[in-house]
Amino acid sequence: MNLRGKIAIKTAKLVASLCLKMGRQGVTWAGLIARKIEPNILKLLSDQVREKVYIVCGTNGKTTTNNMLCTALINNGKKVICNRTGSNMLNGVVSAFVLATDKSCDLDADYACIEIDEASTKRVLPTLKPDYMILTNIFRDQLDRYGEIDITIKILSESIKMAPKMTLVINGDDPLSVSLAKRSGNSFITYGISEKVFDADENSEIREGRFCAMCGAKMHYSYYHYSQLGDYRCPECGFSRPHIDYPATGIECGDHLAFTVENRRISANYKGFYNIYNILAVYTAAAHSGVDMEGFQTMLDRFTPENGRSEHFKIQGTDIELNLAKNPAGFNQNINAVMADTRDKDIIILINDRDQDGNDVSWLWDVDFDRFGEDSIKSITVCGIRCQDMRLRLKYVDISSELEPSVEKAIRNKLQNGVKNLYVLVNYTGLYSTRNILKRMEGEQ
Amino acid sequence: MKITIGHLFPDLLNLYGDRGNIQCMVQRLRWRGIEAEVKAFGIDDRIDFSVLDIVLLGGGSDREQMIVCNRLKEIKDSFKAYVENGGVVIAICGGYQLLGKYYETDNGRIEGLDIVDIYTVQEKGRLINNIFLQSDLFEMPIVGFENHGGRTHINNNKPLGKVIYGKGNDGKSGYEGVVYKNVIGTYLHGPLLPKNPQLCDYLLSRAIERRYGAEASKLTPLPDKEENEANKYIVDRYSDKVENFKEKIRKLI
Incomplete structure (x- = not known):
């Protein structure tokens, strides 16, 4: 590695470790600084x-x-x-x-x-x-x-x-x-x-x-x-x-x-x-x-899909599957996967509209939620910043849902009163926080 | 009683959950015991406007709009006659632009239906965000999401509402949408109708009145808790912003 490249790498590593010490992910900063010092x-x-x-x-x-x-x-x-x-x-x-x-x-x-x-x-x-x-x-x-x-x-x-x-x-x-x-x-x-x-x-x-x-x-x-x-x-x-x-x-x-x-x-x-x-x-x-x-x-x-892609948790006797669902094609595939499980189940859906999610939530209406109208679905709880939109979406396919903006409360509620088989479907910015909550709950046992 | 909704070219104009607008109209009719039929027209289908009570013209990409525009030329006269005869039309985003004389894009001019005396010109930068309006048709604000590169100029026509938060027709006039006879054109999707049951019922009642008379058009109220709360969420979220902004200005002065 040339000298300039070495300086770039050393500086970037330093920044990354400083960020980590301050409790932040330094990945983006490290990349930026390395590029600024050695564009190549x-x-x-x-x-x-x-x-x-x-x-x-x-x-x-x-x-x-x-x-x-x-x-x-x-x-x-x-x-x-x-x-x-x-x-x-x-x-x-x-x-x-x-x-x-x-x-x-x-x-x-x-x-x-x-x-x-x-x-x-x-x-x-x-x-x-x-x-x-x-x-x-x-x-x-x-x-x-x-x-x-x-x-x-x-x-x-x-x-x-x-x-x-x-x-x-x-x-x-x-x-x-x-x-x-x-x-x-x-x-x-x-x-x-x-x-x-x-x-x-x-x-x-x-x-x-x-x-x-x-x-x-x-x-x-x-x-x-x-x-x-x-x-x-x-x-x-x-x-x-x-x-x-x-x-x-x-x-x-x-x-x-x-x-x-x-x-x-x-x-x-x-x-x-x-x-x-x-x-x-x-x-x-x-x-x-x-x-x-x-x-x-x-x-x-x-191989276990990590980062909340079909990630499985077992908490207080409840099977929980966390999955990312961020656009119509992905959501419809998730619905297929959920419906392939014929056991009784509870569903939690979290919808945010932050920049990384897309501010526009109209895509919810391009998802085939009517397929959640089957008897094996015992409850649906809607969470997140746009839970209101999600509840309304379900209403128009004649499915009633429980509104609970906080996903943590929704999960705790289903651990207590649910059918021990829980699917949590979240869009992008809800993924890491929900995963952290589930990891923490797993540790609490 | 039966209401027939014509969905124009959903194969091509189906951006931004337009399906939700159809679902909303159908459900709000059925919940009241009124039969609803949806006719989805393909680009080559013959359209008999005489059997239609409501026409939905949705949005598409510029490329798709160009394909539709060639077809629209052929149905222009019958579409226009339907509108002049009080036919109900809800035109959204790309569909709204197509109502006018033309849409001038960077890649050329898309000829419109020329149903309403408005025109659209593409400008740099898209107007993208949540938006809400106050319309003089209803007490309840109209909420939605806008995402458009075209700036629509409505001349002396009546706008759908005054922009309280957001950009609107051209980002400058402070108004959004257009109302002409029983036609409403707007950039708002989200989709538009589920969070704005007042607007949906307005369209339904106009359509029923036209076919079954004024008496029949008085709609039974529905329990709209979910609709109203979803609407109020957007209004509250951005009213704060509007208030904060006013407050800052006041302090500056």
Whole structure:
């Protein structure tokens, strides 16, 4: 490392440890300071990674996919840099590299697994040149933050242009991702779920991609998983689901998940159809880049989604599952996962409208909450800054709910009076505080 | 009694929970024992305005609006006749812009329906935030969320309300939306109607009056606790801000 880089790294580390002493996460500051001192720091450090640099983008599933990929590599005895905390903007990414250096300010790493916020790709990719970009999916997200979905696609395609040698790992079931990949000119590989899993009842979920991203005509689906994901074909221009390099078949999706890829039976002990995509994305990126896949299942058995993604707690005899639900596609998938559990259950929903959540909560009306109208749902409590909006949303599908702005009170109430099976669904800024509350309660026992 | 709601091009114009506006109208009719039918029109469907009581024109991206605008040219005359004949229209965001003569964007001009004498020009910077208005149609304020790059100029038309907190039509005039005959155009989503039951019932009652007469249009009151409290939450949250701001100004003077 050059002298300037060393000064940058030393200073950034000092700032990070000072922040930590003051009880604050110093990740963003450390990244910023390192960049200010040595603008080229990200390139200098990422060049020291011996094998591959992976980045993970996409609306939903970034953190789970990135952390799982990192775990798979570590499991193979590799040294990996990862922004596990989910600090996924430019400074967070820089910080992940800087804080991983040794005393001589050099990296000892075989791989880097970095998740990046879609909007930040245009700031990261000028200096970081990854070998792979895993694009999980493109869904409608917080409209006031990201703008319409067209804007996200535009940012991503401009960013991809900056790294022409990067191979894209694409969800072939997502026409928006595929059209983006085709237009980019980069090489790409695909994964997908290659069989009909759900009955084709026309649900009303928003499907941004149902008009062909190439020509604008309405697309036909021979089967359909969720949102715009499925087996699609445009009758006008012929744009269709591409050849799938890593197809999953033999899908089991209930209180656990299982599928077959490359003649390997893969199973995971958590719920949520969307998690099949997360696992498959990791499998595809790892297998294609030459990682030994023998230990993949063992890794998966030990892997627990952290940071409140399908995270399980047992408190005072109550099973609690905490999950992030921050946009219609993600929320609908969460509802699927909850309804796959046929036992009686209580639900807590926390909705905030801080900047990171999106100030606009109208997306709640694009979620299929009517499916919570079944008898096995014994109660729904609404919490958070916009609990009023959530209660109103449920009223219009004839579901009554209990209003309790404080999630801690709501949880304590259900521990006492609930059916011992509790799902807590929260959007972004509620996630860490709710997780901390649950961790604390777990410790109190 | 039955009310038919026409949802125009939900495949394309479905931003910001427009579904919620449909759900709100349908439920508030059904809760009163009035039958509700929703006809969702695709871009190529023939639209018979004579069977419709309420038309919802929602918002879409500029790209989607351009596709819709080409189709609108073909139905312009029948749409206009429906409005002049007292037909109820609720047009939101992109739909509001399409009511006017044109929407001048950076990528060219989108011709509107020319139903109301208004026009929109795109300017730098989007107006994004919670907003609430005082309308002279109702005592209860109208609350919502705005997110638009276009600035709409309503000429001498009547606005929907005076902006108490937020930006409104063009960020300068202090007014939001437009009211013309039984047409309401507004940038407010959130979605608009669930948190503004007074406005929803206004539309319903106008539609019922037009088809079934004045007597029938007197709606049974509903228990609107959840609606009113969600509305009041926004009003209270931003009234404080308005008050604090006034207080600061007072101190400065």
